[in-house]
Amino acid sequence: MRKDEGKRRRILDAALKVFARDGYYNAKVSEIAKLAGVAHGTIYLYFKNKEDLLISIFKELMGDLLEHVKAEVEKIDSPKEKLRKLIELQMELAQEYRELSELMLIELRQSSKLLKSDAIDMIEEYIRFIEGILRRGMERGEFREDLDPTAVATIIYSSFEGMITRWLLEGDAFDLNRASKGVYSCLMEGIAAKRGG
Amino acid sequence: MRKDEGKRRRILDAALKVFARDGYYNAKVSEIAKLAGVAHGTIYLYFKNKEDLLISIFKELMGDLLEHVKAEVEKIDSPKEKLRKLIELQMELAQEYRELSELMLIELRQSSKLLKSDAIDMIEEYIRFIEGILRRGMERGEFREDLDPTAVATIIYSSFEGMITRWLLEGDAFDLNRASKGVYSCLMEGIAAKRGG
DNA sequence: TATCATGTTGACCGATGAGTCAGCAGTCAG
DNA sequence: CTGACTGCTGACTCATCGGTCAACATGATA
Structure with missing residues (x-):
């Protein structure tokens, strides 16, 4: 089911960094995408939404x-x-x-x-x-x-x-x-x- | 300088309640206004902005x-x-x-x-x-x-x-x-x- | 080369809510 | 009553950003 486990992990790592740096509410999904090196639409192929990133x-x-x-x-x-x-x-x-x-x-x-x-x-x-x-x-x-x-x-x-x-x-x-x-x-x-x- | 000290205090009390209940980022200024019994524009006569409420x-x-x-x-x-x-x-x-x-x-x-x-x-x-x-x-x-x-x-x-x-x-x-x-x-x-x- | 499947992209949409401001209401002096 | 002043209102503006999706890229297969 998982498209690319490495990419998924890169997104998660980027999210952790951005959430920690900017705080959850100030963190932008597009910023996470940039740091992970993907388009921000891609994040929604791996995670349901922004909160799902935090939960994961x-x-x-x-x-x-x-x-x-x-x-x-x-x-x-x-x-x-x-x-x-x-x-x-x-x-x-x-x-x-x-x-x-x-x-x-x-x-x-x-x-x-x-x-x-x-x-x-x-x-x-x-x-x-x-x-x-x-x-x-x-x-x-x-x-x-x-x-x-x-x-x-x-x-x-x-x-x-x-x-x-x-x-x-x-x-x-x-x-x-x-x-x-x-x-x-x-x-x-x-x-x-x-x-x- | 202060227009109405009682009203100011009522706004501050309402803000405390709403921030505590909903969290700062989910709190709506209009909700604070409603609870304080004023129009939400009024809040900006007493406080610079939303963050100023928190600071105060x-x-x-x-x-x-x-x-x-x-x-x-x-x-x-x-x-x-x-x-x-x-x-x-x-x-x-x-x-x-x-x-x-x-x-x-x-x-x-x-x-x-x-x-x-x-x-x-x-x-x-x-x-x-x-x-x-x-x-x-x-x-x-x-x-x-x-x-x-x-x-x-x-x-x-x-x-x-x-x-x-x-x-x-x-x-x-x-x-x-x-x-x-x-x-x-x-x-x-x-x-x-x-x-x- | 044509076709299909899978994965990716980023322009676009829509909702939200902070902050503004033109006008209204109440009050008081002349 | 009039006009000036003060404080208040809430409809409106506008930037932001989460989430969508039509178009595109890639690669495998025939």
């Missing part, structure tokens, strides 16, 4: 990334180390796939209800994954046993979102790698002075 | 809110308690001024460079305020003295952003008040099991 980017590229994170983290045994790896990897990937991060955290936010709900499903899956790490850590005595794992997992996810968004908007003024280290230490030990210390 | 909402309403938070928190002496109050108040205000939160965290993100830089200035002011609390707490021995206050302040702010965004997008599935308690406890004590039982 999200579904095809984002899903892979989440699977990758899960697989990498699952290689590690200790829940504490899993969490350290998760934070580190997440910040690395955000920087490596900056345009994708931008799409997910900025452009997807005021998209249609339908697409938003797909995005929310994926986020919930991510949060449940973090929750699983926390539960195993509680069982194994690595984490406090009075934690609320769902709440803490959501907090961890939210702080990822918040930090990456800061970095996207502020640019080099915000050092994602430094923040990543801080998060792990805060998360594990807290910021309060030790009473016995 | 941000500058006039958001600034007040930040001042309010600062003032409330400064009433408290202990840095630890200041932080608790800050978290609590921030989550309360996000819920009370939901539309304003939506504007700040969702709509303002893909606005023009100029407006974004105003928003970033305000965020930096907020982060410096949190940083001040942390520094005093370190001096007074309430917080660990090996903290990186700038990094931790940014992390705290980022997690606010992340959590409120979650709440805005997921609706009642996410309980902001519950999260708020979890944040304080995690932040203070961390999630790691205490070595001494």
